Structure formats: structure tokens, C-alpha cells
Amino acid sequence: MISLGYILLVTAFLLLIAIMLAKSIKEAVKPEDPGPLFIDLLKTINEREEPMDLKETMYQLIRDAVQGKNRYWQTEMGSGEVNLRGRGNEEIKVSFGKLKIKKGLKIKKVLVVMGNLETEENVELKNPVYVLGETKIGLRNKVNSLTSTGKVTIGDETMVKGFIDSNEDIEIGENTVIKGKVTSEKKIRIGRGTQLKQVYAKEILIETETSHRKERMQPEIKIDLNLAKIYSLEEKGKIGRELIELREKLKPEYLKNRKTWIQGANTLRIKGNLQIPSNQYIPYNLIVEGNLKTGRNTVFAKGLCIKGNAEIGPENTIGESIKCHGNLEIRENCTVQDCIDCEGNITIDEGAEIGIGDKGGAIIAYKKIYLSNATVRNKIYAEEGIEIKKAKPKGRSK
Amino acid sequence: MNNMLWELIHGAFEAVVETTVRFLGLTMPYLVEAVNITLLIIIAIVSAYVVRHYVFSWKRLFSRDKGIKQEFAGVYLPSVSIIVPMHNEEKVAGTILERLVEMDYPRENNWYEVIVVNDGSTDRTGEIVRSYMEKHPYIKLVSRDRGGNGKASALNYGLRFARNEIVIVFDADYQPPRDTVKRLVAPLYNPEVGGVMGRVVPINTPDSFVTRMAELERTGGYQVDQQEKGFMGLIVQHGGTVGGFRRETLKALNGWREDSLTEDTDITFRMYLRGWRISYVNIAVSYEEAPATWQEKARQLRRWVIGHTHCMYNYLIETVKSPLLNKWQKIDGVLTLTIYAVPPLIFIGWITGILLYLAGAPWWWSLIPAAMFTIAYSTTGNFAVFMEINTGLFVDRRRKAYLLTPLLIVNFLFNVWVVTKAFIFATYTYIKRKNVEWEKTVKRGNGKNYYNQMNNDKNKGSKWLNSQRWHK
Numbered sequence: 001m002i003s004l005g006y007i008l009l010v011t012a013f014l015l016l017i018a019i020m021l022a023k024s025i026k027e028a029v030k031p032e033d034p035g036p037l038f039i040d041l042l043k044t045i046n047e048r049e050e051p052m053d054l055k056e057t058m059y060q061l062i063r064d065a066v067q068g069k070n071r072y073w074q075t076e077m078g079s080g081e082v083n084l085r086g087r088g089n090e091e092i093k094v095s096f097g098k099l100k101i102k103k104g105l106k107i108k109k110v111l112v113v114m115g116n117l118e119t120e121e122n123v124e125l126k127n128p129v130y131v132l133g134e135t136k137i138g139l140r141n142k143v144n145s146l147t148s149t150g151k152v153t154i155g156d157e158t159m160v161k162g163f164i165d166s167n168e169d170i171e172i173g174e175n176t177v178i179k180g181k182v183t184s185e186k187k188i189r190i191g192r193g194t195q196l197k198q199v200y201a202k203e204i205l206i207e208t209e210t211s212h213r214k215e216r217m218q219p220e221i222k223i224d225l226n227l228a229k230i231y232s233l234e235e236k237g238k239i240g241r242e243l244i245e246l247r248e249k250l251k252p253e254y255l256k257n258r259k260t261w262i263q264g265a266n267t268l269r270i271k272g273n274l275q276i277p278s279n280q281y282i283p284y285n286l287i288v289e290g291n292l293k294t295g296r297n298t299v300f301a302k303g304l305c306i307k308g309n310a311e312i313g314p315e316n317t318i319g320e321s322i323k324c325h326g327n328l329e330i331r332e333n334c335t336v337q338d339c340i341d342c343e344g345n346i347t348i349d350e351g352a353e354i355g356i357g358d359k360g361g362a363i364i365a366y367k368k369i370y371l372s373n374a375t376v377r378n379k380i381y382a383e384e385g386i387e388i389k390k391a392k393p394k395g396r397s398k
Numbered sequence: 399m400n401n402m403l404w405e406l407i408h409g410a411f412e413a414v415v416e417t418t419v420r421f422l423g424l425t426m427p428y429l430v431e432a433v434n435i436t437l438l439i440i441i442a443i444v445s446a447y448v449v450r451h452y453v454f455s456w457k458r459l460f461s462r463d464k465g466i467k468q469e470f471a472g473v474y475l476p477s478v479s480i481i482v483p484m485h486n487e488e489k490v491a492g493t494i495l496e497r498l499v500e501m502d503y504p505r506e507n508n509w510y511e512v513i514v515v516n517d518g519s520t521d522r523t524g525e526i527v528r529s530y531m532e533k534h535p536y537i538k539l540v541s542r543d544r545g546g547n548g549k550a551s552a553l554n555y556g557l558r559f560a561r562n563e564i565v566i567v568f569d570a571d572y573q574p575p576r577d578t579v580k581r582l583v584a585p586l587y588n589p590e591v592g593g594v595m596g597r598v599v600p601i602n603t604p605d606s607f608v609t610r611m612a613e614l615e616r617t618g619g620y621q622v623d624q625q626e627k628g629f630m631g632l633i634v635q636h637g638g639t640v641g642g643f644r645r646e647t648l649k650a651l652n653g654w655r656e657d658s659l660t661e662d663t664d665i666t667f668r669m670y671l672r673g674w675r676i677s678y679v680n681i682a683v684s685y686e687e688a689p690a691t692w693q694e695k696a697r698q699l700r701r702w703v704i705g706h707t708h709c710m711y712n713y714l715i716e717t718v719k720s721p722l723l724n725k726w727q728k729i730d731g732v733l734t735l736t737i738y739a740v741p742p743l744i745f746i747g748w749i750t751g752i753l754l755y756l757a758g759a760p761w762w763w764s765l766i767p768a769a770m771f772t773i774a775y776s777t778t779g780n781f782a783v784f785m786e787i788n789t790g791l792f793v794d795r796r797r798k799a800y801l802l803t804p805l806l807i808v809n810f811l812f813n814v815w816v817v818t819k820a821f822i823f824a825t826y827t828y829i830k831r832k833n834v835e836w837e838k839t840v841k842r843g844n845g846k847n848y849y850n851q852m853n854n855d856k857n858k859g860s861k862w863l864n865s866q867r868w869h870k
Binding site (some may be wrong): 303305 | 415430469470471472473474475476477497502552573574575576577580581587588589599600601602603604607610613617646647650672674682684685723758794796797798799801802803804805848849852856
């Protein structure tokens with residue numbers, strides 16, 4: 001015998017299903033979101049997106065004000081200055097010609113300078129600044145964000161809350177703190193003691209007090225791996241079809257008694273920690289499932305992937321990129337042709353050159369980057385910040 | 399009447415069971431026990447899928463994984479050769495070439511080349527490609543008369559002409575944005591990464607109910623499944639298109655396997671088993687044309703199932719034994735390889751449930767397997783209705799598209815049927831060592847019109863379009 005409660009329960013259940021399906025059928029027949037997911041086919045990667053947005057907004061505001069299009073802007077014409085109101089009701093000061101801001105002044109308005117900008121000591125620019133000319137920020141200034149079409153110089157001990165951007169060179173003084181991105185179309189020089197997070201330019205020069213990288217000695221290359229044998233195996237198609245465990249007699253001294261595979265495509269995989277002595281030549285990509293330490297003057301013709309920590313010895317050359325899952329230390333006068341990517345901290349001693357190959361490159365760290373005298377192309381990014389450390393005294397080497 | 403019918407069925411069933419039991423020399427309780435144990439094992443296997451996909455969805459929603467960095471995109475630019483295999487693609491050839499001409503990538507010193515493999519086309523494909531070649535010298539046309547032997551064969555032919563360090567593959571019906579190649583090559587700085595894979599989004603969703611379902615499936619599969627596999631360092635499955643490889647890696651693996659119907663799954667496992675990894679780049683996204691009818695969808699799904707099942711038989715043991723995979727990768731590898739065995743398990747579950755009921759087990763016990771398998775299937779892989787698809791839609795900010803998900807039940811039943819049939823056929827062809835012929839998916843070439851229409855709608859201020867994250 002079917003009870004009334006049972007009928008009610010089944011009816012309620014069926015009703016729920018009916019409501020659910022009714023909405024679905026409605027969406028199928030008369031879609032509110034017919035799809036597809038929208039992708040902008042014209043999108044590109046632009047590291048300078050934020051400053052470009054600021055420039056574009058300012059340009060539009062000024063153009064509209066000049067054409068008198070928007071009523072809600074109050075323009076007060078003065079000698080060489082115009083005050084506007086932006087869409088978010090923010091106050092904007094447009095200055096024509098060279099502008100020099102006196103010591104200790106606080107500017108609360110968004111600043112647009114149609115000429116060069118210079119500030120004296122302890123000036124505070126509380127809102128973004130757009131300069132159509134060169135910019136010189138004095139000592140101990142506080143800046144919100146800055147984009148400039150000309151060269152930018154940031155004085156010592158200045159604090160920047162947002163980004164710094166320029167079409168030309170940027171020079172950053174000592175002990176400066178920049179919390180946003182520093183971007184330039186050309187060159188960026190960074191002084192000692194500076195703390196920042198992300199730098200993007202064609203060339204990035206880190207300058208501390210010691211001199212630049214000294215002339216490199218031609219490395220003395222020893223070929224320990226039996227290359228002829230390996231190449232002949234590859235030609236016969238034996239590498240790649242099977243994972244070949246490298247036989248003991250093919251191994252150089254530092255790989256003896258260690259599990260080593262040639263996995264094809266010029267790649268050697270090694271289990272455990274590895275210490276490579278000085279003056280070695282490694283013609284393969286090296287994947288080390290442990291820690292790595294290398295001696296002086298070792299040349300890696302290809303890339304490195306280290307699952308643990310790594311210490312790259314002085315005057316080493318890496319022909320492609322380094323991926324390190326632990327912490328990475330790079331000793332003085334090393335060259336990395338392409339990229340460095342590290343999930344821990346990176347310490348790079350003086351004289352390093354990174355990203356100088358044809359493919360470009362960058363340094364990325366999930367934690368901190370400690371840098372002294374170095375030349376980097378394209379980009380430096382550290383999730384927890386970049387610190388420019390003092391270079392070691394001359395003559396010291398490990 | 400009903401009682402009589404019921405007793406008839408019950409009696410017939412008992413007679414069949416008793417005859418079988420006597421024939422096998424077993425006792426009835428022993429058989430029930432055996433069925434119960436089998437069922438528990440199957441439930442355990444299926445539960446592993448459920449847990450796996452719950453973890454993926456949960457992590458996609460709540461964890462702040464560092465995952466695969468895109469910080470190198472645009473600053474690491476190795477030389478690239480793009481291979482586009484074409485077999486009678488006159489409807490779509492012009493669109494993909496237009497997209498590749500507009501691609502934001504350096505062209506100097508042959509740094510960027512496009513190799514179109516005209517694989518025995520009998521239509522105007524060659525003519526269209528030649529018209530682009532005249533204006534853009536980096537586009538190369540390589541033709542062969544005897545074509546249509548499958549994508550892997552065409553790709554291997556194209557690979558012979560590729561000169562650059564990275565080889566990228568696009569299908570002819572694809573529409574990648576200008577930043578796709580820069581984003582795809584970015585993870586390949588790492589010598590351990592041999593391949594890279596981007597996201598696919600169907601563009602022809604307004605075509606039919608089938609394409610709308612396909613879009614939902616892809617959302618769960620890419621936005622959640624692939625993304626989390628990448629974040630967690632598991633086995634990222636190469637989709638064979640919108641993806642790249644190091645040329646050296648391809649050469650070391652002797653290219654794509656031509657007798658495989660899913661050359662992408664095959665190369666995925668060969669790469670992982672030799673020590674390379676594949677990176678998934680969710681932001682390197684491209685439009686595709688999805689099958690628009692149930693017949694076309696069945697044909698595509700059948701090809702996937704057969705190819706994938708052959709890979710399962712080829713690589714399952716090797717995956718478990720591999721010294722280069724960690725334990726999580728091994729578990730994920732096994733679950734990935736056996737994913738198309740889930741629908742037959744569902745069938746077994748349903749049938750066993752009925753058998754148990756008829757054999758006298760409590761009614762609720764026979765419901766457990768049926769319910770379990772249904773839940774498992776709807777939380778797993780491309781058909782993950784409640785977990786992955788809705789998570790994917792949430793991440794994509796497709797709030798109204800949620801409403802469509804209950805109708806995925808139709809898709810679910812269709813998939814169970816097609817996959818089960820194809821899985822049995824694949825097992826048969828594998829045992830008999832029979833080759834299965836490649837079947838080309840039909841392309842209508844209406845993707846470009848949909849994009850133009852969408853762009854117009856966006857400019858008119860369409861609400862749902864403007865609410866999507868992908869604008870940025």
C-alpha cells in the first residue's frame with residue numbers, strides 16, 4: 001500500500017528535477033550564454049601594460065579637455081598649468097614646460113608634465129606621474145608611480161610604491177626601494193642596496209662599487225665522455241627508442257658508480273648528488289636528481305635541470321638555461337646564455353652575464369634574488385624581492 | 399499480470415544461474431561471494447577516479463598553486479617551426495594561415511617558419527596555401543600525393559622539413575590568438591620539458607546542442623583536469639595540437655607513431671617514460687571547431703577510445719615499472735591510461751546490480767554499484783558534470799552556462815554507450831593486431847564567422863561577453 005507521505009516525497013523529488021531541467025531546457029533553447037568563451041585573438045604580451053594604460057588615460061583626458069568634450073572637468077587656466085578632474089573624480093594637474101618641484105613639497109594630484117620634471121630632496125608625489133620628457137627624481141623622494149617618455153633618474157633612498165617606466169634609459173640610485181615593476185624600452189642601471197621585485201628592459205646592468213666583469217680566460221676544455229661512442233649509438237637509433245643506462249666505461253670519473261641514463265635528445269639524467277671538478281666540458285643537457293656542485297671553468301654546452309640545490313662554480317658557462325628546484329648559487333664571472341628559473345633563492349656573484357644568447361632570457365625566482373655586478377637581458381623577477389648586494393672585494397675567489 | 403511476468407523473469411534467471419553454477423562446478427553462495435568481491439574491487443578502482451577528480455576540482459577552486467610560470471613568455475624566444483597538416487581543408491585553410499601570419503613572433507633569420515603539409519588534398523587547399531606563400535616567404539608548402547593516412551604520418555612528413563629548435567603543431571581548423579606561440583615556447587627553457595600543451599576552446603558552440611555540450615566537456619578537461627595535472631607535476635596529456643615539442647626530442651623518439659589513432663596520447667607516454675615532462679599552459683589558448691552532430695561526435699570519440707585503449711595496452715606495465723616516474727605520476731599515469739575502461743565498468747556495475755537483486759541480495763546492496771558507477775563517471779574526465787565542468791565554468795566566469803549542465807545527462811548516456819562499444823572493439827583489434835583506419839573529423843569552416851559575430855556583439859556591449867575574464 002503506497003502511503004500519502006511516499007507520494008508527496010516522490011512528487012517533491014520529481015518537481016525538483018522538473019525545475020532543474022526546465023531551466024536547462026530554457027537555456028538550451030533560448031541561451032543567455034550561447035558561448036563560446038571569448039578570446040581576444042589580437043591579444044599580445046606587453047610587459048609595459050600598466051604604464052601604457054596610464055599614458056592612454058591621461059592622453060584621452062587631456063585631448064577631451066582641450067576639445068571641451070566633457071563638462072564635468074573643471075579647468076582652471078593658469079600660467080603654464082591646467083587642473084582637471086578625471087573620471088574617478090581625481091584631481092589632475094597638467095604642467096606645460098619644465099617643472100621643478102621644491103624640497104619637501106607634497107603633491108597630492110595626479111601629475112602630467114609636458115616637459116622635463118625635476119624634484120629636489122624629500123618630495124612626495126602621492127599620485128601617478130606622467131612625464132613627456134626627461135625625469136630626475138631627487139634624494140629620499142616618495143613616489144607613487146612614474147611613466148616617462150625620456151630618460152629617468154631615481155635619486156638615492158627614494159621609495160616608489162608602484163611602477164617606474166620609460167621609453168629611454170632608467171638609472172636607479174643606491175638604497176632605493178621600488179615595489180612595482182621597473183620597465184624600459186632600453187637600458188636600466190640599478191645601484192647598490194636597491195630592493196625591487198621586477199625589472200624588464202633590453203639590458204639590465206647591476207652596478208656595485210667594484211669594477212665590471214674582468215676579461216675571461218679561454219676555458220681549458222677536457223672531453224671526458226666518450227662522445228664518439230654516444231654519437232654512433234644515436235646515429236644507429238639506439239638512443240631514444242630505449243632508455244639506455246650509460247655503461248661504466250663510457251662515464252667520466254665523476255659519474256662512476258652512479259645511475260646515469262642517456263634519455264636521447266642530448267640529455268643525460270643522473271640520480272643522486274653530483275660534484276663536477278674544474279675544467280670539464282659537458283656536451284649534454286644535464287638533469288641531476290639531487291644536488292649539484294661544479295668546479296671552476298666548467299662548460300655546459302646545453303642546459304641544466306637540478307632537482308635539489310646547486311652551486312655553480314666560478315667562470316662556468318651554461319650554453320642554455322638553468323632550472324633549479326632548490327636554492328641556486330652562481331659564483332663570480334659565470335655566463336648563462338638563456339634563462340634561470342629557481343624555486344628557491346638565487347644568489348649571483350659579481351660579473352655574471354645572463355640572457356645574452358640569441359633566444360633571449362631572464363632570471364625568475366620563487367623566493368629572493370641576491371645580485372651584485374651583473375648584466376642581464378630582458379627581465380629579472382623575484383616573488384619575494386630582488387636585493388642588490390655589495391660586491392665582494394677584488395681578488396677573492398672560491 | 400505484473401506478478402506473473404516478474405516470477406517468469408525471476409524463474410528464468412534462477413534457471414540460467416543454476417545451470418551455469420552446475421556447469422562450473424561451483425556452489426551458489428560461492429558465486430554470490432565472487433560477484434561481491436569483484437564488485438568491491440571495481441568500486442575501489444572507480445573510487446580512485448572520484449578522489450582524483452575531487453582533488454583536481456578542489457585545488458583548482460581553493461589552492462594558490464605556483465604552478466607553471468609564464469614569466470618567460472615573451473622574453474625567451476627560441477626559433478620555431480609550425481606544422482599544419484591539411485587534408486582537404488579548403489574551408490578552413492585561409493583562416494589558420496591568417497592567424498599564423500598575424501602571430502606575434504620574431505621573423506628574422508628564419509626564426510619563425512610555417513610548414514603546411516598538403517596531405518593528398520583533392521580540393522583547393524594547395525592553391526590557398528600558395529596564395530599566402532607568395533606574400534609571406536616563411537610559409538612553406540610540402541605536398542604528397544598519397545595522403546590521408548592519418549595525422550601522425552602527415553606530421554612526420556612535415557617534421558622532415560622543420561629546421562628550427564621547437565616544433566609547434568596546429569590543426570587546420572584552429573584559430574590561435576597572436577600571443578599563443580610566445581606563451582607555448584616559454585616553458586621549453588627547462589631541459590626536462592620535452593613538450594608543451596595549450597588549451598582548446600570550441601568556437602562553433604552556437605551550431606548545435608552537441609557543440610554546446612562539447613564546450614562544457616572541454617572546459618572541465620582543460621581548465622581543471624589538465625591545469626591541475628600541470629600544477630601537481632602529474633602526467634599532462636598532450637592533445638596533439640596547440641602544442642609544441644623540442645625537435646631533438648621528437649627526433650629521439652622517431653617522431654609520431656603512425657599506426658596509432660591517438661598519436662598525441664602515444665607520444666605523451668613515450669615522452670614521460672623516457673624522462674621528459676610536458677608543461678600545460680592554460681593561457682595559450684586556441685579556438686577549434688567541435689563536431690556538430692551526434693554522428694560526427696561518435697566518430698571522433700570512437701577514434702579517441704580506440705587509440706587511447708591501444709596506448710593503455712602498450713604502456714600500462716611500462717608506466718608501473720618506470721624508474722623515471724614518481725609514485726604519484728605512476729598512479730596518475732595508470733588512471734589516465736585506463737580512463738576509457740570506466741564506461742564498461744559502469745555497464746558491468748549496472749548489470750551486476752540487477753544480477754545481485756535477482757540472486758536475492760538486499761535491494762539496497764544492488765543499488766550501490768549502479769549509483770557508485772554513475773557518480774564516478776559523472777565526476778571523471780571529459781564527462782565530469784558536477785565537479786570539473788562546473789568548476790571550470792566558475793573559473794571562466796560563465797555563470798549562465800551552469801544552467802545547461804543538467805542536460806549533460808544526455809551526453810553522459812551517449813558517451814557510455816559509444817565508449818563501451820569502442821572499448822570492446824579496441825580490445826579486439828589489439829588482440830588480433832588489426833589496424834584501424836583513421837577517420838577525419840568534418841570541418842564546416844564557420845569558425846571565423848562566429849568570431850566576427852562575437853566581436854560585433856562585444857562592441858555592442860553584450861553583457862555575458864563583457865563578464866568574461868578572457869578579455870584581460
